[in-house]
Amino acid sequence: xxxxxxxxxxxxxxxxxxxxxxxxxxxxxxxxxxxxxxxxxxxxxxxxxxxxxxxxxxxxxxxxxxxxxxxxxxxxxxxxxxxxxxxxxxxxxxxxxxxxxxxxxxxxxxxxxxxxxxxxxxxxxxxxxxxxxxxxxxxxxxxxxxxxxxxxxxxxxxxxxxxxxxxxxxxxxxxxxxxxxxxxxxxxxxxxxxxxxxxxxxxxxxxxxxxxxxxxxxxxxxxxxxxxxxxxxxxxxxxxxxxxxxxxxxxxxxxxxxxxxxxxxxxxxx
Ligand SMILES: NC(=O)c1ccc[n+]([C@@H]2O[C@H](COP(=O)([O-])OP(=O)(O)OC[C@H]3O[C@@H](n4cnc5c(N)ncnc54)[C@H](O)[C@@H]3O)[C@@H](O)[C@H]2O)c1
Numbered sequence: 001x002x003x004x005x006x007x008x009x010x011x012x013x014x015x016x017x018x019x020x021x022x023x024x025x026x027x028x029x030x031x032x033x034x035x036x037x038x039x040x041x042x043x044x045x046x047x048x049x050x051x052x053x054x055x056x057x058x059x060x061x062x063x064x065x066x067x068x069x070x071x072x073x074x075x076x077x078x079x080x081x082x083x084x085x086x087x088x089x090x091x092x093x094x095x096x097x098x099x100x101x102x103x104x105x106x107x108x109x110x111x112x113x114x115x116x117x118x119x120x121x122x123x124x125x126x127x128x129x130x131x132x133x134x135x136x137x138x139x140x141x142x143x144x145x146x147x148x149x150x151x152x153x154x155x156x157x158x159x160x161x162x163x164x165x166x167x168x169x170x171x172x173x174x175x176x177x178x179x180x181x182x183x184x185x186x187x188x189x190x191x192x193x194x195x196x197x198x199x200x201x202x203x204x205x206x207x208x209x210x211x212x213x214x215x216x217x218x219x220x221x222x223x224x225x226x227x228x229x230x231x232x233x234x235x236x237x238x239x240x241x242x243x244x245x246x247x248x249x250x251x252x253x254x255x256x257x258x259x260x261x262x263x264x265x266x267x268x269x270x
Pocket of ligand 1: 194
């Protein structure tokens with residue numbers, strides 16, 4: 001019989017998390033660390049990255065931190081090179097940083113468009129190239145990006161952000177197709193509405209909080225830890241046949257087109 005428990009262990013693995021200071025990146029770093037990986041916590045907020053690394057160490061795990069600008073191709077490449085020099089390998093690499101300028105397309109400036117695309121999409125490209133190269137040479141590895149349900153469904157003011165997230169989903173498929181023969185897997189998570197620093201301003205508005213909650217089948221927002229758990233799955237050998245996918249972690253948001261109550265007369269338990 002297969003030993004399924006071994007599949008989720010990340011003991012001995014070297015994992016890089018870009019965006020590790022907050023939210024989904026921080027939760028991913030915590031999850032990877034708890035499953036046994038040594039985690040390099042990277043972020044442009046160096047103090048936050050250090051705090052995440054210290055939390056992992058305090059929980060009995062192993063971690064370090066680096067200051068990195070995810071909008072800079074040179075920074076991302078330097079991070080990959082430093083990790084290789086220090087550890088000789090990189091098994092898992094996760095990237096979460098993104099920018100959302102919430103504006104109608106007619107109001108967007110060229111500069112705003114470039115800012116969003118430079119971090120969200122070009123940053124994802126730089127990340128895949130920098131970490132994908134050593135993984136293909138070693139013939140193993142798992143790359144994980146952060147897309148969004150906005151890749152498939154949106155609202156006014158999110159067109160440019162949504163285009164960047166749909167672009168990430170296609171980058172994931174394209175790179176997965178190219179590096180599969182080298183044993184490298186490439187995936188994304190596709191969250192809906194998660195309680196993080198990014199969404200804190202939305203949470204403050206009760207009407208918006210409730211409206212977004214009602215889009216999900218659970219009638220609630222998600223927690224960063226629920227996405228971190230999905231990232232840990234994609235990072236692990238439990239996902240050995242999963243590549244090119246954007247894994248929905250959206251409380252059912254994209255599965256339904258209305259609130260989960262209404263026309264039905266009976267509940268499942270009756
Ligand atoms: N929170 C949600 O509801 C939600 C939903 C769907 C998708 N997402 C996506 O999840 C990802 C993470 O979002 P979050 O909610 O965890 O946000 P967050 O603001 O809590 O965390 C983002 C992290 O990225 C870091 N960062 C930002 N710009 C950076 C840069 N240029 N260089 C290095 N680090 C940088 C920040 O310091 C922070 O630690 C984003 O890609 C976002 O689009 C979030």
